[in-house]
Amino acid sequence: MKEPKPNQKDAYGLILEAIDRGVYRPGDRLVENELAERFGVSRTPIREALQRLETQSLLTRDGRSLIVASLDHNQMAELYSVRAELEGLAAQLAARHATDEEMRVLRDMMEEDRLLLDDPNALAQANRRFHRQIHLASHNRFLVQQLNLVHQSMALMATTSLAAEGRSTKALEEHDMIVKAIEARDEEKAREALKAHISKAFVTRLKLDAAKTSG
Structure with a gap:
């Protein structure tokens, strides 16, 4: 289901908020097209947001997929x-x-x-x-x-x-x-x-x- 896009929020903020709210939990796989559909934004800002979150170690690689990181x-x-x-x-x-x-x-x-x-x-x-x-x-x-x-x-x-x-x-x-x-x-x-x-x-x-x- 597509969620309404809050005003003044970019793709990075939307994904981060979803992780914070527990919509996506450690180990969950994040897929560009699914995120774009959910938040009603194009895939380019989603891709950039995922790269940024990976750089910050909030996401990690599982093969070719990006998943929400977990803490040991x-x-x-x-x-x-x-x-x-x-x-x-x-x-x-x-x-x-x-x-x-x-x-x-x-x-x-x-x-x-x-x-x-x-x-x-x-x-x-x-x-x-x-x-x-x-x-x-x-x-x-x-x-x-x-x-x-x-x-x-x-x-x-x-x-x-x-x-x-x-x-x-x-x-x-x-x-x-x-x-x-x-x-x-x-x-x-x-x-x-x-x-x-x-x-x-x-x-x-x-x-x-x-x-x-x-x-």
Whole structure:
């Protein structure tokens, strides 16, 4: 089924968003003509987008086909390590630079997310928006660029850690601690709270992967 093409989005953005939403999961094969039909764009920009995604290691070769890449244990550990440091810095800078309005948005987002506790996929999308808001509140464009790259790679994880039993509630409690630290302009506490949040998410994901492997 052809999907309507969102305004101001190129083929690269459309495919990346589809991977991020789980429309295409690790191991899925991406075919030019099928993508062109789905998104209502010509094959040339699709081809260019696939080449770009391959260069960024979001896609990999399986013979002559391109498939969505997957992360092995070491790659996932490396990604979470970098993410924790960059996210922690973003929270630290947000505590220093965030405007009153930006802090209000963070608080409102967190409160609204409580309504999504029974929907892990919707909460995962809301979680990305929440973290993105912290990135923007850091007021450091170069940090935001690097975090965008990290979060693109996060899309290669087939499941959300928020799907684990009890994780959603804990994650929102951690979000509350982060927002309180930012509101208090406590840079060190904000940094450590966000780093701890990422660490706990990583532990949860490792447990999910271990359970999947043993099953």
